[in-house]
Amino acid sequence: MPTSIINYKSVVIKQQKCRLNRSGLYDTQRWRKESRLFLKLNPLCVECLAYNITEQARVVDHILPHNGSEELFWDAANWQSLCTQHHNTKSAKEKKKRVY
Numbered sequence: 001m002p003t004s005i006i007n008y009k010s011v012v013i014k015q016q017k018c019r020l021n022r023s024g025l026y027d028t029q030r031w032r033k034e035s036r037l038f039l040k041l042n043p044l045c046v047e048c049l050a051y052n053i054t055e056q057a058r059v060v061d062h063i064l065p066h067n068g069s070e071e072l073f074w075d076a077a078n079w080q081s082l083c084t085q086h087h088n089t090k091s092a093k094e095k096k097k098r099v100y
């Protein structure tokens with residue numbers, strides 16, 4: 001029955017969206033490609049630069065936490081380059097702030 005296939009597909013798409021809304025966006029080829037390009041264009045950690053330290057950035061960080069919002073996630077204006085240390089510090093702070 002074609003209708004049941006359509007129903008099945010929409011359920012799968014819903015499930016995939018749920019997974020994407022968590023952290024799955026990072027697992028996409030698009031993110032890998034775009035974040036790599038961003039780091040190429042912005043190779044230095046912005047937090048370190050604020051202290052006149054030149055440190056190679058390893059992570060593309062979201063300035064405003066996207067919390068699963070694809071709009072915020074893909075908005076390059078919301079991206080910044082961070083070194084691993086600064087990214088870990090920021091992520092730890094954000095986790096503390098988050099209210100469940």
Ligand SMILES: [Zn+2]
Nearest residue numbers: 045048083086
């Ligand atoms: Zn840094």
